Amino acid sequence: MCGSLDDYGGGVDGDVLKDLRRRYWSLVLTACEWRAFEVEPPEDMAGRVFATLNPGKVIDLRVLFRAVDSVVSQAYRTSASHRSSLDVLRGMASVQRDADRPAALVALSALRDRDRRIVQHAYWDDLDPAEIATVLRTDVDTVQRRLDQAIGRYAAHLARRGVQVDDPTSLLSAIKPGTHHRRP
Numbered sequence: 001m002c003g004s005l006d007d008y009g010g011g012v013d014g015d016v017l018k019d020l021r022r023r024y025w026s027l028v029l030t031a032c033e034w035r036a037f038e039v040e041p042p043e044d045m046a047g048r049v050f051a052t053l054n055p056g057k058v059i060d061l062r063v064l065f066r067a068v069d070s071v072v073s074q075a076y077r078t079s080a081s082h083r084s085s086l087d088v089l090r091g092m093a094s095v096q097r098d099a100d101r102p103a104a105l106v107a108l109s110a111l112r113d114r115d116r117r118i119v120q121h122a123y124w125d126d127l128d129p130a131e132i133a134t135v136l137r138t139d140v141d142t143v144q145r146r147l148d149q150a151i152g153r154y155a156a157h158l159a160r161r162g163v164q165v166d167d168p169t170s171l172l173s174a175i176k177p178g179t180h181h182r183r184p
Contacts, residue, residue, distance in 0.1 A: 014055055021050045024064065026183045027125065031068045033178035034124050040075040042180060048074075061127075061134040104175045107157035115150035122147055123172040126182035 028049050033042035049067045053059055108116060121127045121135060129143045136143065155168045165171050 017050070017053060017055055020053070020059065025050075026180070027127075028064065028068060030178070030180045030182045031065070031125050032072060033180045034120075034176055035068065035072040036075045037177040039072075039079050042178070045071050045075055061131055062137060065135050102175065103158060103161040103163045104171050107154055107161060107163070108172070108175070110157045111150060111153055114146070115153055118143065118146050119150050119154065119172060123169060124176045 025046060029042050029046040032045035032049065036042070036045060045068075048071045049064070052067045052070065053063070057063075108119070111119065118132060118136070121132045122129075127135065129140045129147070132143045132147075133140045151168055151172075154172070155165070158165060158168060158171075
């Protein structure tokens with residue numbers, strides 16, 4: 001995993017911001033890609049994330065992920081504003097029903113938002129428990145407990161759909177949309 005953001009706790013200047021971008025580019029690129037898969041190029045969104053970070057302010061993973069969420073939300077708003085009503089209606093006709101979607105994705109979508117978020121941070125953003133704790137403003141023990149519970153609920157949702165897996169975490173990693181992964 002990339003290093004800690006603790007080095008940036010006192011605020012950042014332009015050089016430190018460049019170092020932050022170098023160290024966390026693949027994390028932000030990966031997070032943008034799966035959150036807005038095929039809405040906009042993830043490289044463009046990642047560039048905007050770093051452009052929104054304010055030199056002189058304290059930056060931690062929570063701030064970084066808020067910037068990701070903001071940029072992704074804007075990408076969806078921009079995409080929606082460029083679609084006509086007819087395009088929207090056509091899209092509604094092609095929305096897949098749960099029966100047509102892979103069981104692994106249906107089970108993931110059946111999780112509560114907080115469970116889905118922690119699972120996605122762990123298996124799609126590739127955050128370790130300490131980093132997840134920073135993003136969620138909690139402690140590592142709570143993250144591990146919540147993650148274990150969420151994985152248990154995910155496995156139960158899979159079982160209800162007739163899917164038995166030995167390792168649901170491998171399945172979660174395998175269904176991540178996109179091609180980018182966080183590199184160490």
